[in-house]
Structures are given as structure tokens and as C-alpha cells.
Amino acid sequence: MKSVILAAGKGERLDPLTQTRPKAFMPILGSTVIERIISFLEELSIKDIIVVVSKDLPVEYNEFIYKLNKFSNVKIVMQDTRLYGTAAALLPLRSEINDSFLLIYGDLLIEKEAIENILNSEYNSILGVEVNNPKDYGVLNIRDQKFLDKIVEKPENPMSNLINGGIYKLDQKIFDYIDKIGKSIRGEYELPDALNLMATENKIEVVKYNKTWMDIGKPWEIIDANKKILDVEKSKNNGEVEDGVVIKGKVIIENNAKILHGTYIEGPAYIGSNSLIGPNSYIRPYSIICGNNRIGASVEIKESVIMENTKVPHLSYVGDSVLAEDVNLGAGTLIANLRFDEKEVKVNIKGEKITTKRKKFGAIIGGHVRTGINVTILPGIKIGAYARIYPGAIVNRDVQKGEFFKS
Template sequence: MLPDEPSLLALASRGPAVSAIQVADPRRYGVFVGDGGRLKSVVEKSESPPSNLANAGIYHFGTSIFDALRAIPLSERGEYELTDALNLLAGRESIAIVELSRWMEIGRPWDILAANEILLKDQVGQILGKVESGATLKGDVSLGRGSIIRSGAYIEGPVLIGEDCDIGPNCFIRPTTCIADRVRIGNAVEVKNSAIMNDSKIGHLSYVGDSVIGEGCNFGAGTVCSNLRHDGKSIKSYVKGERVDSGRRKLGVMMGDHVMTGINTSIYPGTVIEPGFQGLPAAVLKKLVSVSQPAKK
């Protein structure tokens, strides 16, 4: 979740309080029932929710919440449910409902890209590593300690690069890209609006757009992640094995940890690759790619 700061401050100042957000389709969420800004009850996800005030999942309580948790019985799942404790506590004391002005649900891999777009726009660039002569940095670019941007690299901020990274030479990094620690971006690589996790290597002649790359991945030379359909429609992807509409016109690959692609691999828009997959040269990857699935040429 990604709430706005003023609402968080309001939550912290209200004493016992829960956070909420008005939603168009409350069937996807547990919801609050309130009275004059005070919590009356919490209702779990249902087809006929009594309000559109979704539980945003941020709380401010004292020790009484632990007394409530100790007082409730185990649920059918064999767990102590926070919602049961909230309902019990709401009958004992006054709990404020604080409505958030902004809330982003980060429950799907591509939500990371939307979060990047929001957080990086407020970034103020800071260079703690080394930038060689001949490299071009435009806008707000942050570079961590021990990292180097080599000659010929062209970077358009906002871009965040972590520690001990090796960037370039002659690469192009475009806005709202977040690169973690110990990442290698090599010659003739273009990265756009993506999140790349620790220890991944995109060595040369590759394109990564609107993608999330896990930890410890290695791109064979010439790996290209397509991020746009020819018809311009929103791109389908996968969540827990189910094909869903991402709602995004541009979406590349959602790549798990420790994936290795062969040289000249082509990856379709919206592809999900499970952790540990090792591909063949000239493979074409699309849809949901499992570790046991043979790569196709």
C-alpha cells in the first residue's frame, strides 16, 4: 500500500484509529461500517458489502488491541483474526476512521511500476558514486556509493541507482527506473520505467521496458522484452496462475528471482517467468513460464 503522508499524520494524531479509502467496487475488500466518523464494525469481503469504505490496512492502536486479540477465539482457519479483534474493540472503545486521500494497492507485480512513478517524481538527485566524463545525466538521478556510470551512458531522471552498480558504457536508462544494488547494465542496453532487483545483470544488446526483474537474474545478449501490443489494447498477465487484465497499455515481463535467459531471447508483453527458469538461445517466452516448461525456439 502507498498512502499519502498527511493522512498518515492524521491517523497518528487521532489515538485509536483505522485507515479507510473510498472505492468504486467494495466487493474486493473488507469494509468498515461507521457512525459519525467512528468505527461500528468491520465486514469481511462479500458480494453485498454494506459500505464502500474499504479497509486500507493501516492502524494506530494502544495495548488494548492485544487484550482484544487474547479475548477472541481461534477462527475456522486456526488463526486469531484481526478483524474479529477490531469488532470486539469497537464495542469497548471509540475508534476513529481516518479516510486516506491517496492509497495504492500494491498486490500485483506491475503495481511496483505505478509506485515507482509516484515515488520517484519527488526524488532529488544525489550522486555518491563515480560518473565518468562523457556520461550524460538529465533531471534527477541518484547514484549510490561504490557505483559507476561509464562514458557514453545517457540517463534521464527520475532514476534511482543503488550501491556497487556498474552502468554502461553506451547504455540508455529512461525515466522512472529503479535499479537496486550490485546491478550490471551493459553496452547497448535500454531500460525504461522498470524495477531491477539486487545482483541482476543485463549485460549487452538488450531492451527492458515496463518490467519488474527479480534478484540474481542474468540476461543473455540480445534479450528483448516487448511491452506493447500491436493493437494498443491493455495487456493481459498472470496473478497466482490466473490470467488477468493488467489495465496497462504498456507492460513488459514480470521476472522471478534467478532467471537466466539465453542469447537472442524474445519475451512477449505481460509474460510472467517463475523463479529459477533457465532459457535456451533464441527462445520465445510468453504467457506463464514455469521452471519445468521447455523454452521454445
């Protein structure tokens, strides 16, 4: 069976992270969301995987997309960006698909079981994820106990606690239904519209699922996603741990990672491959050091995701924050993670102040950012990719991509 992974979403709410990194490539421990999905497909012996990406990509996306070359079964297809939306992304594949196929959103954090369940259905099928807050999603109305009646976006009064899980098994007829629908009010061709049309004339089984399922929409959810996965992983030490290192609780240390004397690690924590930690660092619970990182002397990390190649070399405190790839924090750069009034920290998402629902939240720092020494960053701040923060600056507002910030 062929499998199509849709990875063309812009992920604007994940800005500034998506300025240099595709949404589907948000890190999960040492891997990424989409690589995780592909690994599941390979484990399930899906031999033919098409990943749909946008033609109109920031150049920085390429290095991530190229990473998929390590999977021999993956073929990458560029989407024509003049046609918008998830459904439109499928149309160019019509000629390649000659049977039932698996369709998956590439930015979903799931367990393998979600795909397995779909594959086990005898019908066209859709994943129905059991949630407590269906109102915030596309809710699945059901007929005849098990078949899709209609997907209703964010209904006031949800008919079920099952939501559209973004994983489907579909036959070729779906292309005909996509042909028939028009643009949605968002100006996009929406797959749910095609599915709703298909459901009126076909049986689409709703396959229930109640394990890990997350659409990482907002930057701080990257922390949540990693916590969730870290919680189910087991301790591992494939690195080099010097004498005089303290390790408490569950800690995963990958190949070629090296932990220097005097470092204190309180698990759960993840130390990615080729990372150098210490001496005298303090790594607290839910620190995710993705790989090829330098976490230096007298640095404290707490409940943060530090993406690949990023360095926090000297005398810094990073708590409850998300740092993209290839960031360098100058010595003594500190990130505040608590307001004086101890209210929930808010973050600007597409022009609107959104609560993170966290009393403790630090900063979101885009790819390739450099901060000078002694920089002070306030809670809830976003720093755009490639920004430069002048030494000693107090960052008390969001910083634009490429901006040179001097307070």
C-alpha cells in the first residue's frame, strides 16, 4: 500500500521556528515528528512513501527535507503552491495512486498504533481520536455506530468526543470528490470537505484511538510533545559520562554525547548525540538537548527544547523555553520564565496575545540567532531567525527576523 504524508503546511503559529524549519520537522527528542511517522510506516512494512512538501519553501527547509533521503522508501514531491490547501496538495498524485492508500498529516505526534488501527479497517477509514475538548477540533459525527456522517469544524455542541485524527485509508474515489468541492472560507481546498462529500455516498469507518495524539500548533506545545514521548522512553547511556557526574532518574544519553565532571542531571532528560555537556552544568527535568549541542560550564537548563547545533556555552539559565537550531547564546545570557505577578505567560501568535497556560514560560528563539553576552530576555518573548541581540540588551518585546536588537 502506498502512503502519502502531507508536509506542506506553513505552521505560521509556530513562527519564528517555522521561519527556518518545516512544521513537520519539529524535534521529538533526537528525531522529528515526520521522521517518527516514517519510522512507524517502515516498521509496518509500508514500502512506498510519498512526502508532499510545498514548492515555495524557505531555503533553510531543504536541509531538513534532505534528511529524509536516509529512508530508502521515501519519495519527495513538491506541491504547486498556486493551489492551496491539504486537498489540493493531493491532486498532483492522482496518477501515481492506483489503489487504496494511506494518507497522514506529517505534523502529528502519534503512536504507531494509530496507523495500525487504520490499516486494520476493511473500509475507507478515518482516525477518530478520543479527546476531552472536542470543541476545539474537527468533530466526527457518526452514523450506524461506526461510520463517518460528517466532520464538523469546532462545533458549539459536539456530537461525539471523537475528532478528526488526520490519518486516513482512502481509495482513488477521493480524487473525484476533491474535484467536486470548492474553496473553503479559508480560501483553501479542504480535505474534510471532500471527505464529507465522500461520506454521503460511501462507508468511511471511524477508527477509534485514545493514545498519544498531538497537533503541535503553538511553540510551547513542542515542550509538551517532547515531555509526552520522554515519559514513555527508557533510560539509555550510549555516551561517555565522566566521573563526578550525577545522574538522577531517567536520562537518555545518545551516541558520542559526552558529559563532563560536575554536571548534575535530574531526569527525565534527553541528551542527544554528539552533545558536549559541562563541566558543572545543571540539567533539570524535561531538558531536551536534541543533538550536536554544546551546553557549557555553569549553565542550567530546565524543561526546554534545545534544537540541533545550538550552543549555550557559559553561565546561562534557560528555563521553559524553545531554542531552534544553530542558535548561540552569549555568555551570561539569561531567560526569565516567571512574571512578577505570577500570572500565566502570554505569547504573540499571529498578532494576538495568547496565554501559554503556563506560569513558567521563557522565550522562543528562532534558528541561527546570536545573542551577545549578558543579554536579558523576558518571559514570553519571541526572537526571529537570524536576529542579533546586542550585548547587555534587555529584550522586552518580540524581535523580528534578522533584526539587530539593541535596547
